[in-house]
Amino acid sequence: MSTSRKDFLFESGLIATGFISGGFGLSGFPKQSGSSKINRNIKELEADLMIIGGGTGGCAAALSACKMGLKVVMTESTEWIGGQLTSQGVPPDENPWVETFGASGSYQHYRERVRNYYRDHYPLIESEKNNPGLNPGNGWVSRLCHEPHVSKMVLENMLIPYMSNGQLLLLTNHSPVEVETEGDFIRSVVVKDEINGMRKKLSAPWCIDATEMGDLLSLGNVEYVVGAEGRNQTGEPHAPETADPDNVQAFNLCFFMEYHEGENYIGDKPEDYETWKSYVPEMNPPWSGKLLSLKTTHPITLESREIPFDPAGQEGWWSYRQIVDHKLFNSSFYRGPVTCVNWPQHAYLKGKIVDEPEDVIRARVKEAENLNLALLYWLQTEVPRQDGGQGWPGLRLWGEGTSLSNSGMAKHAYIRESRRIKAKFTVLEQHVGTEARMAETGLDEESVRATEFKDSVGIGAYRIDLHPSTKGNNYIDISSLPFQIPLGALIPQRVRNLIPACKNLGTTHITNGCYRLHPVEWNIGESAGALIGYCKNNNLEPHQVYESPGMIAEYQSLLENLGVRLSWPADKVHAL
Numbered sequence: 001m002s003t004s005r006k007d008f009l010f011e012s013g014l015i016a017t018g019f020i021s022g023g024f025g026l027s028g029f030p031k032q033s034g035s036s037k038i039n040r041n042i043k044e045l046e047a048d049l050m051i052i053g054g055g056t057g058g059c060a061a062a063l064s065a066c067k068m069g070l071k072v073v074m075t076e077s078t079e080w081i082g083g084q085l086t087s088q089g090v091p092p093d094e095n096p097w098v099e100t101f102g103a104s105g106s107y108q109h110y111r112e113r114v115r116n117y118y119r120d121h122y123p124l125i126e127s128e129k130n131n132p133g134l135n136p137g138n139g140w141v142s143r144l145c146h147e148p149h150v151s152k153m154v155l156e157n158m159l160i161p162y163m164s165n166g167q168l169l170l171l172t173n174h175s176p177v178e179v180e181t182e183g184d185f186i187r188s189v190v191v192k193d194e195i196n197g198m199r200k201k202l203s204a205p206w207c208i209d210a211t212e213m214g215d216l217l218s219l220g221n222v223e224y225v226v227g228a229e230g231r232n233q234t235g236e237p238h239a240p241e242t243a244d245p246d247n248v249q250a251f252n253l254c255f256f257m258e259y260h261e262g263e264n265y266i267g268d269k270p271e272d273y274e275t276w277k278s279y280v281p282e283m284n285p286p287w288s289g290k291l292l293s294l295k296t297t298h299p300i301t302l303e304s305r306e307i308p309f310d311p312a313g314q315e316g317w318w319s320y321r322q323i324v325d326h327k328l329f330n331s332s333f334y335r336g337p338v339t340c341v342n343w344p345q346h347a348y349l350k351g352k353i354v355d356e357p358e359d360v361i362r363a364r365v366k367e368a369e370n371l372n373l374a375l376l377y378w379l380q381t382e383v384p385r386q387d388g389g390q391g392w393p394g395l396r397l398w399g400e401g402t403s404l405s406n407s408g409m410a411k412h413a414y415i416r417e418s419r420r421i422k423a424k425f426t427v428l429e430q431h432v433g434t435e436a437r438m439a440e441t442g443l444d445e446e447s448v449r450a451t452e453f454k455d456s457v458g459i460g461a462y463r464i465d466l467h468p469s470t471k472g473n474n475y476i477d478i479s480s481l482p483f484q485i486p487l488g489a490l491i492p493q494r495v496r497n498l499i500p501a502c503k504n505l506g507t508t509h510i511t512n513g514c515y516r517l518h519p520v521e522w523n524i525g526e527s528a529g530a531l532i533g534y535c536k537n538n539n540l541e542p543h544q545v546y547e548s549p550g551m552i553a554e555y556q557s558l559l560e561n562l563g564v565r566l567s568w569p570a571d572k573v574h575a576l
Contacts, residue, residue, distance in 0.1 A: 042190070042198075042199045042200060042201050043198075043199075043200045043201070044200070044201045044202075044203065045073055045169070045200055045201070045202050045203070046202075046203045046204065047070075047071045047072055047073040047169070047202070047203075047204045048065075048070040048071045048072065048204060048205065048206070048532075048536055049065050049070050049071070049072045049073075049204050049205075049206045049207070049208065049529075049532050049536075050072075050073050050074075050075075050189060050202045050203070050204040050206075050207050050208070051065075051072060051073070051074040051075070051207075051208045051210055051501070051529075052074075052075050052176050052189055052191070052202075052207065052208070052209055052210060052211055052215070052216055053074075053075070053076065053077075053083075053208075053209065053210030053211035053212065053215075053501070053502070054074050054075065054076025054081040054082070054083070054170065054172070054210070055076070055081070055082065055083020055084065055085075055087075055210055055211075055212055055502060055521070056082060056083040056084055056085050056502065056518055056521045056522050056525065057083070057210045057501035057502035057521045057522065057524050057525030057528070058074055058076070058081070058083070058208070058210030058501055058502070058525060059074075059081055059082060059083075059155050059158075059159065059522075059525065060106065060107075060501070060521075060522045060523070060524075060525035060526040060529065061208050061210060061501045061525040061526065061528045061529035061532075062074050062159060062162070062168060062529060063106065063158060063159065063162075063526065063529065064106075064525075064526045064527070064528075064529035064530040064533065064562060065529035065530070065532055065533050066159075066162040066167045066168055066529075067533075067562065068529075068530065068533030068534070068536075068537065069167075069533070069537070070167065070529075070532065070533055070536060071166070071167055071168075072162075072167060072168050072169070073168075073169040073170075073171065073202055073204070074168065074169070074170050074171070074210075075170075075171045075172075075174040075175070075176070075191050075202070076170070076171070076172045076173070076174065077173070077174065077175040077194065077211075077212075077412075078172070078173065078411045078412050079172050079173050079411070080148075080152050080172070080411055081152065081155055081156065081159075081170070081172065082148070082151050082152050082155050083212060083412075083502070083521075084414060084415075084518060084521070085148065085151040085155070085518060086148045086149070086151045086152045086155070086411075087148070087410060087411040087412040088212075088254060088410050088411075088412050088413070088414040088415070089148045089254040089255075089256065089340055089342070089410035089411075089414070090254060090321075090340070090342055090414050090518075091137065091139055091141055091142045091144070091145040091146065091321050091323060091340060092111075092142050092144055092517075092518040092519070093141060093142060093462065093517045093518060094142055094143065094144075094517065094518065094519055095460070095461035095462060095482070095519070095576070096461075096576075097461070097572070097573070098111070098143070098519060099111075099133070099143065101565065101568075101569060101572070102459070102461060102482075102519070103459075103519040103522070103523070103565070104458060104519075104522065104523050104526055104562075104563055104564045104565060105562070105563025105564070105565075106522075106526060106562070106563055106564075107519050107522045107523065107526075109563075110154060110155070110158065110522070111144055113154045113157070113158070114144060114146055114150055114151060114154050115134045115144070117150050117153060117154055118134060118136050118146070118150070119134070122136075122329060122333075123329055123330040123333050124328060124329060124330075125327075125328060125329065125330060128328050135325075136150075136323070136324065136325065136328060137321075137322045137323035137324055137325055137338075137339075138314070138319070138322055138325035138328070139319060139320060139321045139322040139323065139339070139340075140319055140320060141320055141321050142321075145321060145322060145323050145340075146323055147323050147324065147338075148323075148340075148410075171191065171193075171200070173193060173194040173195050174191040174192065174193055174194065174200070175191060175192055175194055175215075176189050176190070176191050176192075176211065176215050176216060176219055177190050177191065177192045177199070177219075178190040178219060179216060179219040179220035179221075181220055181221065184494050184495050184496045185495070185496055185497050186207045186216070186220050186222075186495065186497055186498050187203065188201050188202060188203040189201075189202050189207065189216065189219075189220075190202075205497060205536070206497050206498075206499070206532045206535065206536070207497060207498045207499075208498070208499050208500075208501045208525075208528050208529065208532065209222075209498060209499070209500050209501065209504055210500075210501035210502050210525060210528075211418075211502075211504075212412065212415045212418065212502070212503075213353070213354050213355075213415055213418045213419060213504075214354075214418040214419030214420065214421075214500070214503075214504035215419075216498065217419045217421060217504060218355065218419060220495070220498065222421060222492055222494075222495050222498060223421070223422040223492065223493055223494060223495075224419045224420060224421055224422060224504075225245075225419070225420045225421075225422060225508075226245050226248065226354055226355045226419050226420070227243070227244050227245035227246055227247045227248050227352075227509060228240050228243060228244045228245075228247040228248075228469075228471075228509040228510075229243050229508050229509055229510075230242040230243040230244075234426075234428050234429075234508055234510075235428070235430065236428055236429035236430065236433075236436070236508060236510050237429060237433070237435070237436055238429060238433075238464075238476050238478060238510050239429070239508070239509065239510055240473075244471055245355070246352060246470060246471055247469050247470065247471040247473060247509070248352040248354055248417050248469060248470050248471075248509075249416040249417040249466055249467045249468070249469055249470075249512075249513075250347040250348055250349045250416070250467055250468055250469060250470060251347075251348055251352075251353060251368070251413045251414055251415055251416065252342050252343075252346060252347050252348065252368070252413070252414045253346070253348070253365060253368040253369055253371075253372060253409060253410060253413050253414070254340055254341060254342045254409075254410040254414055255340075255341050255346075255372045255376070255397065255408045255409050255410065256323070256338060256339070256340055256341070256397065256398040256399070256408050256410075257311075257338065257339055257341060257376065257379075257395050257396065257397060257398055257408070258324075258334075258335070258336050258337065258338045258339075258395075258396060258398040259311035259312065259318075259336045259337055259392065259394050259395055260335055260336045260394045260396070261312060261336065261394055262394060263393070263394045263396075264393040264394065265380065265393060265394065265395060265396035266377070266380045266381060266391075266393050267377075269377060270370060270373045270374050270377055272370055272374065273373075273374045273377055273378075275374075276291070276292060276370070276371055276374035276375075277290070277292050277374065277378060277382075278290065279291050279292070281349050281468065281472075282472050283297070283468060283472050283473070283474045284472055284473065284474065285297075285302050285474050286474075287468075287474065288304035288305070289304070291344075291345055291346075291347075291349075292345060292374065292375060292378045293345070294306050294307060294308065294309055294316075294317070294383065294384065296343075296344045296345065297344070297468075297474055297475060298475075299465065299475040299477035300475075300477045300478075302474055302475060307320075308386055309379065309383055309392075310385075310386060311336075311337065311339070311392055311394070311395060312392075314337050317343060318337070318339050319339070320339070320343070321339055321340040321341070321342055322337055322338070322339045322340075323338055323339065323340050324337055324338035324339075325337055326338075336394075338398050341372070341375070342414060344467070344468070345375055346368070346371050346372055346375045347467060347468060348364060348367065348368040348371065348413075349468060349469075349470060350364070350367065350470070351364055351470055352470045353365065353413065353415075354415070354417065354418060354419060355419065365413055368413065369409055372409065376395065376397065379391070379392060379395055380392060380393050380395050381393070396408075397409075415503070416467060416503075416512075416516055417503065417509070417512055417516070418502065418503040418504045418512075419504055420500075420503070420504055420505065420506065420507060420508075420512065421492045421493075421500050421504060421505065421506055422492065422493045422506070423488060423489050423490070423491060423492060423493065423505065423506025424488040424489075424491040424492075424493060424506070424543075424546060425486050425487075425488025425489050425491075425506055426489065426506045426507065426508060427483075427486065427489055427506065427507045427508070427511045427515065428508060428510075428511060429464070429508070429510045429511060430451075431450060431451040431483070431511070432450045432451070432464070432480050432481055432483040432511060432514060433464055433478060433479070433480055433481075433510075433511075434448065434478070434479035434480060434481055434575040435478065435479065437449070437450065437451070437481060445575055446574075448481065448575070449481055449482075449570070449573075450480075450481035450482060450483040450484065451483075451484075452484065452567070453484045453485075453486035453487075453488075454549075454552070455486050455487035455488055455546065455552050455556075456484035456485065456486060456487070456556070456566045456567060457484075457485050457486070457487045457490065457523075457527040457531075457555075457556070457559060457564070457566070458484065458485040458520075458523035458524065458526070458527050458559070458564050458565065458566065459482065459483065459484055459485065459523065459565050459566065459567065459568055460482070460483055460484075460485060460514065460515060460517070460519065460520035460523060461480075461481075461482035461483065461514075461568075461573070461576060462480065462513075462514040462517045462520070462576065463477060463478065463479060463480050463513075463514060463576045464476065464477070464478045464479075464480045464510060464511065464513040464514045465477050465513045465514065466509070466510070466512075466513040476510070476513065477513075479575045479576060480514045480575070480576055481573075481575055481576070482568045482573040482576070483514070483515075484566065484567060484568075485505075485515075485520070485523060485524060485527065487527075487531075487545070487546055487552060487555075488506065488546060489505045489506035489507065490505055490506070490524070490527070490528060490531065490542070491506075491542055491543060491546045496541050496542070496543055497541065497542070499528045499531060499532065499542055500524070500528065501521075501524055501525040501528040501529070502521045502524060502525060503515070503516045503521065505524055523564065526562070526564060527559060527564060530555070530558060530559055530562060530564070531545065531555065533558075534554070534555045534558055538551075
C-alpha cells in the first residue's frame with residue numbers, strides 16, 4: 001500500500017490551510033487479518049499510532065508520542081484542534097499551584113506560550129508587556145482567561161514541527177464512524193470527512209481515544225460505563241443508591257458576548273423566548289427558581305444566591321469568564337470587553353447527548369443554541385441592573401473569536417462527562433474525596449492526603465465539582481485532595497491496544513468531577529502518548545507495562561524526563 005505525500009496533504013486540508021510545505025510520510029505496517037464490514041474501496045492510511053480526537057488530551061498525546069519518534073495520525077471532528085481550550089471555548093479551570101508545581105512541564109509551557117503570543121502579537125499597554133502573570137481577560141475563574149483562537153494558534157504551532165518533519169498527519173473535520181476489531185485488538189478506524197463525506201481507513205498497532213464523548217468505546221465494543229454508578233457498586237458516599245446510565249452532567253454550548261456602551265443591538269425576540277423565560281429546572285434539592293435569573297443555586301451550600309451582572313463595570317457574572325479586558329490593550333484596539341458565557345443559566349438540562357443517536361444529539365444542541373439566544377435577549381432587555389434599570393442593549397454576540405461570522409457560538413458543546421472505560425483500576429471518591437479519605441484513614445483535614453498510587457502517571461487538583469444533571473440532581477460540589485492519575489485507570493479491562501486520553505479514563509460519575517479539568521486532561525493525554533511510545537520502543541503492550549512494577553518504574557522515569565510530575569509536594573498542598 002502506498003499513498004503519495006500530495007494525497008496526504010490534500011486529504012488533511014494542510015495544503016489549503018497552509019500548515020506545512022515540507023515532506024510527509026507514514027511508515028507502513030503489515031496488514032492485519034480478520035473479518036470486517038469496512039468498505040475496502042476507500043483510502044487507507046497507516047501509522048504507528050492513531051489518535052481519534054484532537055482535543056486537549058489528543059493534542060498532548062500527539063506531542064508526547066511525536067517526541068518519542070512515533071508516526072502519528074490524529075483526527076478531529078471540528079476544524080479546530082484543542083477541545084475545551086478552543087472549540088468548546090472554555091477558559092482553563094485550574095488549581096492554585098498551576099503556575100509552579102501544579103501541572104506537567106509541557107502544560108506550563110503551553111500556558112507561557114499563550115502569554116507570549118499576546119506579548120508578541122497584541123498591542124498590550126506598557127504595564128502588561130512584562131507582567132509574568134498576564135491574564136488577558138482578567139476573568140476570575142482562571143489566571144489565564146484568554147481568547148480561544150489564541151489557544152488554537154499556540155497548539156498548532158506546538159504541533160507544526162512534527163507535521164513538517166513527517167511524523168504527524170492531522171485530519172480536521174474528520175469523525176469516526178466505524179471500528180474494525182480482531183479479538184481484543186482495535187485494528188482500524190474509519191473516519192468520515194464532515195465536509196465532503198469521503199471516508200478514510202486508518203490503521204495502526206495502537207489507538208488512543210481522545211474523542212469528547214468516548215466514541216471509540218461504543219464503536220469498538222470496548223466495555224464502558226456511562227452515567228452514574230450506584231452506591232451499591234462503588235460505596236461512594238455521594239453516589240446515588242443505584243446506577244442510572246441517564247444521569248449525566250448537563251452540557252453547555254458556550255457563547256461569547258461583547259459590550260459596547262451606548263449602543264443598541266437588540267434584535268427580534270427569539271421565537272421560543274417565552275418558553276425559556278418561564279423554564280424552572282426540576283431539581284432535587286430544588287433549584288433557586290427560573291433558569292433565566294441572576295439567582296442561582298450555590299454549588300456548595302445549595303442555597304439560593306444572587307450574583308450581579310454588570311458588563312460596564314466588568315463585575316459579577318460578566319467578569320466570571322471574561323476573555324478580553326479591553327483596558328489591557330492600547331486605546332481603541334478593542335471597543336469593549338468580551339466574556340465567555342459558560343454559566344448555569346444556560347445549562348442544557350432536558351437530556352443527555354452522550355450515548356444518544358445523532359438526530360437526538362443534533363436536536364438537543366440546537367435547543368441549547370436557542371436557549372443561548374433567549375439568555376442573550378433576556379440580558380439585553382430584562383435583566384435587573386444595579387442602578388434600578390433593566391437590560392443592557394449594548395450587548396452583542398462576538399463571533400470574531402470563533403471564526404463563525406458573528407454567530408458567537410462555540411464550535412462544539414462543552415462536554416463535562418463522557419463514556420468511561422471499564423478500567424483495570426477505577427478511581428473512587430474514597431481515593432480523593434476529603435471527607436471520604438478522613439473516614440478511611442482517621443486523619444484530620446490538615447493531615448489527610450489522597451491515596452498514593454505507586455503507578456502514578458501524573459497529578460491533578462480540583463474540587464469534586466458535578467454540575468446539575470439530566471436526571472434532576474443539583475450540584476454535587478465537595479472538597480477533594482490533590483490527587484494522582486493511576487496508570488490502571490488508563491488500561492481497559494480487556495482491549496489490549498486502546499488507551500483513553502481525556503475524560504474517558506477509569507473514573508466514576510463522582511470522581512469525574514475532579515478529573516475532567518484542562519490540566520488534568522492534558523496530563524492524561526500526555527501520559528497516554530508516552531505510554532504508547534514506551535510500548536513501541538520496547539515491543540510491549542500497555543497491559544504488560546501495567547502488570548510489571550519494573551516496567552512501570554521505567555515508564556515513570558520516562559515521564560519525569562518529559563516533565564510530567566508524578567506526585568505532589570507533601571508539605572505544600574491542602575484540601576480544596
